Amino acid sequence: MTVTKDQSGQEDAYTPSQRRIERERRKRSRARRATAIAALSTLVTGVVLYLVVVNAPGWPRTKETFFNGQYAREAFPKVLEGLWLNVRLLLICGVAVLVLGMLIAIARTLRGPVFFPLRFLAAAYTDFFRGLPLIINLMIVVLGVPALRLQGVTVDPVLLGGTALTLTYSAYVAEVFRAGIESIHPSQRAAARSLGLSNRQALRHVVLPQAVRRQVPPLLNDLVSLQKDTGLVSIGGAIDAVRAADIIVGRSLNYTPYIVAGLVFVALTIPMTRFTDWVTARMDRQRAQGGTT
């Protein structure tokens, strides 16, 4: 016998019927079967993949070049040291990208003739930097700017690389913010204006808070992407995780350090991706409960 409480908190004696017991027994047995099939299928796939790779004609050499334990041990601490640079770049560029992206998005939604140049510039900026391949952007900024030999302008590849990343990513993030702003129903703005709020106040207190909340999942997605693209600053010679691996590869002609660097990036990205999934799922749940909003 089970004792449950209904909404008013009253205790209610309830014995599951034979029908329910039978139904649940069937559900459990079906679940056990499903688990067993999944385990078997995974095992078979794993074994087949293993055999295909290991029996490939070039496997012994590949194993030596890409999966060498000695080089892996040598590379790991150096790569990790380099990774610290990637993490710092991510944090600083992340903040810069969010701020710049937001400013550009707001500039694009401004009304009124005074703001035409601002609107135009913002639109041109996003069009240009979303279209320009990141690698070319990086080369122009990291290699081109020092070539100008301008007084007082840095030649530090880390700073320049970070600048290039910020330029490209703020264009993406601006579009994410703009989509968020435009997804807020006009009736919300109308309600704010009818209360006497100015256009700016309506944007700040009513539209933006809702837009940002709605755009958290795509924003996190872009940050995950930025996180791995910080590896590209290595093209300017900054010693990040990729460059650290590069140095060892150049000396040893063994590619294992690349594998190590790759895995380290993946390991860094996974928590962020899981966090994104978690936030998205939580927001979906809230929306489902909230109904119309």
Added chain:
Amino acid sequence: MSDAPVLRMESVRKTFGDSVVLRDVDLEVAPHTVTALIGASGSGKSTLLRCANLLEEIDDGAIWLDDEEITDPRVDQDAVRRRIGVVFQAYNLFPHMTVLENITLAPRRVHGVARAEAEEHARELLERLGLGGKAGEYPDRLSGGQQQRVAIVRALAVRPRLLLLDEITAALDPELVGEVLAVVRGLKDEGMTMVLATHEMGFARDVADQVCFLDGGVVLERGTAEQVFGDPQQERTQRFLRRIVEAGRL
């Protein structure tokens, strides 16, 4: 204050592309009176209210609020809207703010009222409308009737000169309509000047001092509730009211 009308419209014309939504509309709303706009969907009731609040720009004619021409391009529109409260059919509460934040936003940000004072006034109004326990709730936790009453409190919190109510019961379940209409009746007793677009004919007859029947963007017939509902002169008004009666809505 004198008997000068709170709201006056003269020859107002409004078009959306090729369709003329309001043509030559005249309207006068005296202080402490209730004006009901009735008519079929698409007759221009909502547009008239949106024009009065400058949410829509009129094509021709003029609108005065307390003897100030608010359709003058030099007028500060935000200042005009501060004196007019609006309640919408779909409530339009801000979903990311609690009830209390919804209500105190305009008093604090627009009218510069201190937080404590704004919250006290808001709680007072909530209490009066039977929403005393709901200050900390988010709008999506409330029923439609409760949300609409919060929207009314939000409009009242800035002590408006005029309240515009746009089909405020149209989105509500039938059993929730009564609680909202009771609030409007209470406001009338307190002397609030209101213009309401409504499909609730029984309510319009009860509460309105002036009834305007809109048809195709024209005020086809106007008068006291007794005149318009009891002895309509225009054939189209008669037909409209007959349909309402047949539908059991009057």
